[in-house]
């Protein structure tokens with residue numbers, strides 16, 4: 210099969226490495242507008258055919274039905290190459306966040322549907338991992354009783370993309386290029402995980418907020434206008450059953466950093482570390498008035514890393530196999546969660562996303 214990578218930076222290279230773990234040989238093409246980055250990519254992957262122009266790459270040969278184009282540019286440059294790739298009749302796997310805003314995201318899905326192509330989002334990087342599947346299995350077994358509360362907090366003290374992490378990519382800090390801060394960066398994984406586990410037909414965003422704690426090393430020589438700490442109080446509905454969700458995500462906080470993912474039900478609870486698959490999953494329940502804590506069996510670790518997963522899931526979907534990919538409407542729904550959170554934080558007005566009618570209501 211043929212894989213076209215647009216954006217030869219840090220994450221584009223992880224997709225190229227993932228391609229060599231697919232079950233069939235891959236022919237690699239790559240486009241980057243930066244000639245130096247392109248040259249260093251082609252040095253690392255000498256079999257790749259390089260282009261500095263995206264259209265030239267897409268027009269260089271007729272599309273085949275299982276061609277996949279990966280968009281691994283900064284969010285500002287997701288929309289145009291996605292549309293060009295879909296119009297070239299190829300499937301598109303786009304990096305997270307899917308787009309800069311909801312209207313772009315909707316148009317991307319519409320164009321994909323019009324061309325009967327799949328469009329997926331790399332926000333599924335952690336989906337399908339054994340510890341996540343173990344959480345779902347316990348939850349679906351009913352042994353936790355009625356689920357009434359979920360805590361989903363990932364607060365890191367100093368982990369800002371563009372400062373502490375990958376400081377060479379300052380675009381993460383500039384909302385005109387990134388579309389937003391930590392919510393656009395990590396929120397796609399958070400909501401993909403929450404939605405996968407809780408399987409909602411509707412989410413009500415009751416309240417939300419965002420903040421940007423200052424540090425003495427905040428860059429002054431380039432734009433830095435994005436949030437680094439967000440939170441929301443939501444109700445997930447699975448049918449008519451409400452589950453209250455406390456959500457937080459920080460890449461910078463002066464509070465003590467902590468990670469807590471816990472599902473509480475009337476018969477038990479489940480606690481895990483969503484973004485560290487090496488950590489155990491615990492189930493707690495009552496025996497004769499005492500808490501019992503047991504480690505949940507999660508099975509062997511996957512042969513694929515979080516960097517392999519987006520392409521591997523999407524490839525399976527393109528081939529018509531069972532897959533953890535989120536494509537078309539599902540990709541849009543996850544993106545809508547980010548936009549609703551921003552909107553509620555900005556306006557103070559609650560919002561609902563109704564997954565059955567695909568609509569957002571205020």
Ligand SMILES: NC(=O)c1ccc[n+]([C@@H]2O[C@H](COP(=O)([O-])OP(=O)(O)OC[C@H]3O[C@@H](n4cnc5c(N)ncnc54)[C@H](O)[C@@H]3O)[C@@H](O)[C@H]2O)c1
Nearest residue numbers: 216218219220241242243246281282283284286304305378
């Ligand atoms: N870095 C990570 O760890 C990481 C992890 C997961 C997802 N992502 C996502 O991957 C995407 C890219 O991030 P990155 O860290 O690889 O960025 P990067 O800055 O390392 O690389 C981006 C590349 O895109 C190229 N580019 C920009 N506009 C282009 C265009 N119009 N056409 C062709 N090439 C263009 C740039 O020249 C650059 O080489 C982002 O959406 C990011 O959120 C990054």
